[in-house]
Amino acid sequence: MxxxxxxxxxxxxxxxxxxxxxxxxxxxxxxxxxxxxxxxxxxxxxxxxxxxxxxxxxxxxxxxxxxxxxxxxxxxxxxxxxxxxxxxxxxxxxxxxxxxxxxxxxxxxxxxxxxxxxxxxxxxxxxxxxxAAFGFWAGYLGAALAVLQHRGRLVAPLRPTDKDELDDTLRAGAGDAGGEDFTALVIGALGRSGRGARVAFHAAGIEPTCWDLAETRDLDRRALLDHDVLVNCVLATTPVPPFVRDQDLDDLARRLRTLSDVTCDVGSPLNVLPVYDRTTEWTDPVRRLRKEPPLDLIAIDNLPSLLxxxxxxxxxxxxxxxxxxxxxxxxxxxxxxxxxxxxxxxxxxxxxxxxx
Known part of the structure; x- marks a missing residue:
């Protein structure tokens, strides 16, 4: 050769x-x-x-x-x-x-x-x-940003950091407003990204609900919407029913307030979260999808670059x-x-x- x-x-x-x-x-x-x-x-x-x-x-x-x-x-x-x-x-x-x-x-x-x-x-x-994949760090950061946003501690523009500093920030906010009765769901919890998301939630003192293939085959949409925070770590390779739809955003009984899409498969017909049409950026990391009840989106397609x-x-x-x-x-x-x-x-x- x-x-x-x-x-x-x-x-x-x-x-x-x-x-x-x-x-x-x-x-x-x-x-x-x-x-x-x-x-x-x-x-x-x-x-x-x-x-x-x-x-x-x-x-x-x-x-x-x-x-x-x-x-x-x-x-x-x-x-x-x-x-x-x-x-x-x-x-x-x-x-x-x-x-x-x-x-x-x-x-x-x-x-x-x-x-x-x-x-x-x-x-x-x-x-x-x-x-070779960045999945673990994408999941970790997707969950970390979701926690900080839900607790009112996310500061824009985002800046690169290191894991020790970010872990300290997550631990320090555990007693903030929003920390009590804070429920989180990780979909795709057994993959690389899902493992990273779980590590970030644990650093923040939160035990997330973990779903993977078994739970998404017959999706309990009501249970999904009854969580405060959702982190999506699923990268679909074949068509599957979407996890969240436009009509779900308009559900007045929805508890979901923060949606972090680690996958960012926007524009693809295989997107499991077809409720937004563009990613968010470091300068403006959060977009409000609905005002009442409020729902915030984080969808940054190079999350690991923050670490x-x-x-x-x-x-x-x-x-x-x-x-x-x-x-x-x-x-x-x-x-x-x-x-x-x-x-x-x-x-x-x-x-x-x-x-x-």
């Missing part, structure tokens, strides 16, 4: 402070013979000097567009709108296979340039289990193992097959990828 050249790009989203590869793991890749170029990035939690110190090449932000054709461009969130033709293999969360807004346009850019999307969401083992160091270290450790075995088969081959399948389903003609 020819030498693998990874190109760690700068994230264009200003609130994205995570990285898929931390400096310690970059060192291990280089020791294994991988070439690693790291773009300068003012917001990345790890400064570029730490990568340079372990042997990485440094390049200007956004220079991946002119990287060698065989370089694999590594990132997390969305690409910039240009160039119109994507010529490289890109590893990131593309959100392009479930009819999300902008999905067709993204896939057409890859097809036009002969590149390929290796979507991290579809980097799975033989049983379909994700091999950028912890979440990056965990994710990088998992991804490192896959990058050390970057081949045309196995998990990476499945990623490529899923990309080709998505293009075929949309009738998008693809150019053959070439390194020259």
């Amino acid at each position: 020819t030498e693998l050249h990874l190109w760690l790009r700068h994230e264009v989203r200003t609130t994205e402070r995570r990285t898929p590869i931390v400096p310690d793991d970059a060192r291990r890749l280089i020791e294994a013979g991988v070439a690693l170029t790291v773009e300068e990035s003012p917001q990345r939690i790890f400064p570029v000097e730490e990568y340079e110190a372990v042997g990485c090449r440094v390049a200007p932000a956004g220079s991946w567009v002119s990287a060698p054709r065989d370089a694999v461009v590594l990132g997390l969130k969305e690409l910039p709108d240009a160039p119109a033709e994507l010529t490289h293999r890109h590893v990131f969360f593309g959100h392009a296979y479930k009819q999300q807004p902008g999905a067709v346009e993204l896939l057409r850019r890859f097809a036009a340039g002969g590149g390929a999307l290796l979507d991290l969401e579809y980097l799975v083992d033989d049983e379909g289990r994700r091999l 950028p160091r912890e979440s990056s270290v965990d994710f990088s450790a998992a991804l490192l193992l896959q990058l050390l075995d970057f081949t045309t088969g196995g998990p990476w081959g499945r990623c490529l097959d899923r990309f080709h399948q998505a293009c075929r389903e949309l009738g998008i003609e693809q150019r053959e990828f070439r390194n020259d």
Whole structure:
């Protein structure tokens, strides 16, 4: 196999402070013979000097567009709108296979340039289990923000922090208004995100109700609406009846006051919470969906970036193992097959990828 050249790009989203590869793991890749170029990035939690110190090449932000054709461009969130033709293999969360807004346009850019999307969401083992994920930290933060909002302690704009500080904040608010008789429900409680949500609730002194597949097969909607706070950690892969509907928001007997959607599958026909049409942001993290009775929504699609160091270290450790075995088969081959399948389903003609 020819030498693998990874190109760690700068994230264009200003609130994205995570990285898929931390400096310690970059060192291990280089020791294994991988070439690693790291773009300068003012917001990345790890400064570029730490990568340079372990042997990485440094390049200007956004220079991946002119990287060698065989370089694999590594990132997390969305690409910039240009160039119109994507010529490289890109590893990131593309959100392009479930009819999300902008999905067709993204896939057409890859097809036009002969590149390929290796979507991290579809980097799975033989049983379909994700091999690298931010789920635990997404769930933890989704629940933590819901607790703070329900107790009137959420401060905007949000800022990055660390887990010890956030745990202290959750514990300190346990006696605040709203803490008494505070009931919470986690749906998808047995998955990575659900486990993270439960940890945050426990830090806040709250024992949540935990639902998973058994409880959602025959959904007790009345029981759902009788909780003060709902944290959704379910990412549906096949159509299921929605957990909360518009008519539920208008239910005058509804106890539910705070809805935190960790999944943020907005725009997809598989969305289990089709009651909002856009995510919320760090600058304005809460949106009121109903005035009477009040219902607040938190739906931030890069929650783990609020704990950028912890979440990056965990994710990088998992991804490192896959990058050390970057081949045309196995998990990476499945990623490529899923990309080709998505293009075929949309009738998008693809150019053959070439390194020259």
